[in-house]
Amino acid sequence: MSHDSETTQLLEPAAPPGAGVVGGSPATPTAGNAAALNATKESLEDYTLRFAPRSYRKWSAGVVATSALGGIAYLADFSIGANIGISYGTVNAIFGILVAAVIIFATGFPLAYYAARYNIDLDLITRGSGFGYYGSVVTNVIFATFTFIFFALEGSIMAQGLELGLGIPQWLGYAASTVIIIPLVIYGMNTLAKLQVWTTPLWLLLMVVPVGYLLISHPESIESFFAYTGESGDGGPNLASVMLAAGVCLSLMAQIAEQIDYLRFMPPRTDANRAAWWRAVILAGPGWVIFGAIKQIVGLFIAIYLIATLDPAASATANEPVHQFLGVYQEMMPAWLAMTLAVVLVVISQIKINVTNAYSGSLAWTNSFTRITKTYPGRMVFVVVNLLIALVLMEANMFDFLNTILGFYANCAMAWVVTVASDIAINKYLLKISPKVPEFRRGMLYAVNPVGFVSMLVSAGVSIAVFFGAFGSGIQPYSPIFAVGLALVLPPALAVLTRGRYYLRRTDDGIDLPMFDADGNPSDAKLTCHVTGLEFERPDMVRSAQDAPDGGPQYVSSLALSTDKTGELVLPAQK
Numbered sequence: 169m170s171h172d173s174e175t176t177q178l179l180e181p182a183a184p185p186g187a188g189v190v191g192g193s194p195a196t197p198t199a200g201n202a203a204a205l206n207a208t209k210e211s212l213e214d215y216t217l218r219f220a221p222r223s224y225r226k227w228s229a230g231v232v233a234t235s236a237l238g239g240i241a242y243l244a245d246f247s248i249g250a251n252i253g254i255s256y257g258t259v260n261a262i263f264g265i266l267v268a269a270v271i272i273f274a275t276g277f278p279l280a281y282y283a284a285r286y287n288i289d290l291d292l293i294t295r296g297s298g299f300g301y302y303g304s305v306v307t308n309v310i311f312a313t314f315t316f317i318f319f320a321l322e323g324s325i326m327a328q329g330l331e332l333g334l335g336i337p338q339w340l341g342y343a344a345s346t347v348i349i350i351p352l353v354i355y356g357m358n359t360l361a362k363l364q365v366w367t368t369p370l371w372l373l374l375m376v377v378p379v380g381y382l383l384i385s386h387p388e389s390i391e392s393f394f395a396y397t398g399e400s401g402d403g404g405p406n407l408a409s410v411m412l413a414a415g416v417c418l419s420l421m422a423q424i425a426e427q428i429d430y431l432r433f434m435p436p437r438t439d440a441n442r443a444a445w446w447r448a449v450i451l452a453g454p455g456w457v458i459f460g461a462i463k464q465i466v467g468l469f470i471a472i473y474l475i476a477t478l479d480p481a482a483s484a485t486a487n488e489p490v491h492q493f494l495g496v497y498q499e500m501m502p503a504w505l506a507m508t509l510a511v512v513l514v515v516i517s518q519i520k521i522n523v524t525n526a527y528s529g530s531l532a533w534t535n536s537f538t539r540i541t542k543t544y545p546g547r548m549v550f551v552v553v554n555l556l557i558a559l560v561l562m563e564a565n566m567f568d569f570l571n572t573i574l575g576f577y578a579n580c581a582m583a584w585v586v587t588v589a590s591d592i593a594i595n596k597y598l599l600k601i602s603p604k605v606p607e608f609r610r611g612m613l614y615a616v617n618p619v620g621f622v623s624m625l626v627s628a629g630v631s632i633a634v635f636f637g638a639f640g641s642g643i644q645p646y647s648p649i650f651a652v653g654l655a656l657v658l659p660p661a662l663a664v665l666t667r668g669r670y671y672l673r674r675t676d677d678g679i680d681l682p683m684f685d686a687d688g689n690p691s692d693a694k695l696t697c698h699v700t701g702l703e704f705e706r707p708d709m710v711r712s713a714q715d716a717p718d719g720g721p722q723y724v725s726s727l728a729l730s731t732d733k734t735g736e737l738v739l740p741a742q743k
Contacts, residue, residue, distance in 0.1 A: 218727050219608070220287040220432045221705040222692040229435060233448035236430035238368050240423070240456050242521035243489035243514065244321045246467030248574070250487040252416050253468035254475075256409040257398035261468055263405070264413025268420075269461040271582075271652060273454040275589040276424040280453025282592060282606055283428040284445070285437065286707075287690055290425040290588075291535055292608035297591040298620020298659055300670065301539070301613040307584045307624065308536040314422035315529030316554050317577060319349075320561035322518045322525070327562065329490040329514030333507050342562040345518055346555050352523045367516055374513040378496035379466055382473060385499075392476040393469050408645040412575070415635075415648045419574035420460060422581040426528045427456050436689035470496060490514050529554035542733040579635055579651045583628035586655035587620050594660045595619070601660075601668035605683070609710050610729040611738040612677060617670040619662045627654035673741045678711025679723065699728035699737070712737050 227235075253261035282293050290311070294304040327341025336344070382389055397404065431453055437445045471486035474495045485491040490510050497506030533550035537543070595602035607613055631651035637644045681693050683706060691706040698712060704725040712724040714737060724737050732738065 218725070219292070219690070219705070219708045221708065222287075222436060222690065223705070225287065225433045225435055227433060227435065229441060229444045229448035232430055232434050233452035234368065236427050236452035237456065237459065238520055240427075240459055240521070241368070241371050241517045242318065242322050243325050243517045244318060244521075245420075245460050245463035246470070246489040246492055247321070247325065247487050248416060248420075249464030249467035250471035250492070252413040252464075253396065253471060254399055254487065256406075256413050257404070258394055258396045258468065258472065259405050260398070260409035261413050262465060263410040264415075265417055265461050265464050267410065267414040268417035269457045271414075271418065271586075271648075272421050272424070272457040275421070275586050276427075276454035276457065277450070278589050278592040279424055279585070280428060280431055280449055283431045284434040284449045284453070285689075286606055287432050287434070288606060288608060289432050289531070290428045291532065293428075293592075293606055294584075294588050294620070295613055296603065296607040296671070297588045298595070298602065298617050298623065298663070298671075299588075300615055300617040300621065301608075301610055303616040303621040305536045305539060306621075307588075308532045310580050310584050311422055311425050312529050312532040312536075312554065313577065314425070314581060315525040315532065316558040316561065317573065319346075319522050319525040319529070319555065319558040322522050323558060323562050324565075325489055326514055326518035328488050329511045332490055332494070333511035339563060342559060345522070346559045346562075348519065349522050349526050349555065350551065352519070352526075367520055371513070371516050371520065374493075374509060374516070378493055378500065379470070381500055382470070382496060386473070386477065389469070389473045389477060393472050396472045396476065411645045411648060415575045415578050415645070417461075417464065417578075418582055418648050418651075419578035420457075420581075421578065421585045423456060423460070424454065424585060425532075426524050427453055429524070429528045429531065436685075436687060438687050438689075467492065489517075525558075526551055526555060538730050542731050544731055575647075576632065576635060579631040579647055580628050582648060582651035583624045583631065583655050586652050587624045587627065587659055590623075590656050590659040591620055591663075595663045595668075599660055599663065601663045601671075603671055607672060609677070609708075609726045610732075611710060612672060612674050614670050614673050619659055619666060619668075619670065623655060623658035623662060626658060627651050630654060674739060675742060677709075678721065678739060679706070679709060681706050683707055695723045697725040697728050698722040699724055699732075711739060713739050 249261065249265065252264060256264070279290060279293060283289065286293075291304055291308050294307050295301055299307065323342055323345035324338075326345040327336075327338045330336040330341040330344065331338050431449065434445065434448065435441065467489070470492040474486045474492065493513055494506055494510040497509050500506070501509075530547045530551040533553060534545070534547045537545060537550070591602050596604050602619075628651065631647045631654070633639065634643055634650050635647035679695070681691065681695070683691055685691050693706045694703040695706060695709045696703050697709070698714070698716070702725075704727075708726050709723045710726070710729070712722040714722060716722050724732075729737055
């Protein structure tokens with residue numbers, strides 16, 4: 169991001185002759201547009217506050233999918249599976265994992281489709297799906313919380329590996345796992361895509377081989393796995409235990425937002441790539457949970473093997489992935505090589521997921537801060553903020569309270585994601601009350617839309633109260649049902665009640681050019697932003713409330729609007 173003189177060309181390559189660049193001559197930089205110009209320069213590789221333009225999206229569907237799935241290489245799934253299995257037994261844990269997987273897949277599908285089709289992240293989707301321009305700020309905070317919780321969880325796992333393999337104290341391992349990520353998230357999607365693609369084959373090899381070895385060389389471990397009843401010894405099928413297990417797994421629901429941070433860079437969908445496009449969207453979008461569920465079950469399988477076959481006292485560390493894989497590696501090879509491979513697996517996994525956690529968290533914080541303050545501080549400020557919060561959690565030993573932390577957080581994540589999914593699936597497609605095309609630009613949306621905003625607050629509030637036993641211990645395990653159920657039915661109910669009047673402040677953005685091309689993809693026609701003097705693609709632009717000196721129209725990017733403190737560029741509401 170240091171080559172400012174090349175910023176314009178790199179951000180949006182100049183359109184070829186006849187490509188439809190309109191909007192007047194570039195503005196002369198002044199103090200008034202300096203904030204927007206600086207924000208534009210710093211969003212070179214991450215498109216923090218805006219639509220991802222076609223000129224930047226040069227990856228194939230397969231590369232985007234591989235990059236997105238590389239972000240789920242985290243080892244937290246192994247800990248989650250082991251924890252819920254040790255607590256509730258194998259049968260209840262598996263049912264809980266499957267219940268959570270079905271809910272996550274069903275709610276993640278419409279979100280992933282919208283991200284890939286319209287090339288916007290989950291915050292921009294949320295704005296136009298019942299929350300409003302400022303209403304989605306609270307969901308950004310929920311997502312940012314997800315990123316630092318799971319950064320801390322993965323950092324803790326890496327510190328465990330460094331202590332076991334190299335004798336590094338955990339407090340120092342926490343710091344090392346944090347600092348090592350910072351240089352990797354500076355340059356955004358280009359660097360992340362390469363990192364994920366290059367490291368995935370080795371990661372798969374290190375993870376799959378030991379599991380295959382167990383199944384082939386110790387077939388009796390399968391019987392022990394299904395017979396395991398948990399710490400209480402009463403792990404038979406039990407609905408309450410299933411829902412408690414599902415609640416922990418559902419804390420991962422916000423992972424779809426990280427998948428979307430990659431999916432928004434999908435290429436346009438055409439007849440030529442339709443099959444590959446859909447395959448990538450489904451596999452790397454909601455399909456992430458299939459791999460996640462498998463990892464959770466594998467984590468439980470290895471933990472039970474260690475407890476039942478090797479050492480019953482191993483339950484103290486059987487929920488730690490480094491001990492899980494070390495125990496299996498030691499069955500296969502010399503101790504020194506087993507230790508080396510276990511540490512390598514932990515480090516690779518931690519880096520693969522935590523670059524995504526740091527990247528996505530910084531986007532969420534920056535987006536919210538800029539909208540509220542109309543000031544763009546630079547994404548790297550919030551990379552540091554997010555990592556400092558995660559480091560505090562690690563030093564506070566959050567790993568010992570994993571189930572409680574994730575169970576509580578799940579209620580917030582479910583309320584948000586299910587509310588947005590409900591608005592898309594029911595309000596947009598079934599009831600046709602919510603505008604089908606997502607809107608995210610300032611001035612086009614109301615500040616707050618009660619349809620999504622109220623639905624999320626009510627569903628999260630009620631489910632959290634249930635989780636903490638406010639309505640009695642009998643229904644306490646069923647907080648996920650309240651979160652999902654309320655978030656599913658409240659958006660259509662409120663949309664009907666308000667007759668959809670709070671979705672759009674304006675229906676006309678003042679631009680005559682079509683928003684989409686012949687294939688229904690966002691148009692790549694260019695317009696010049698009169699604030700920054702840079703060219704942006706059509707979906708990112710609206711007409712400015714300020715006309716040109718000659719009385720003609722001027723256009724402004726959503727990025728420049730987000731830093732407009734006076735509001736003088738915002739078009740008035742339509743009657």
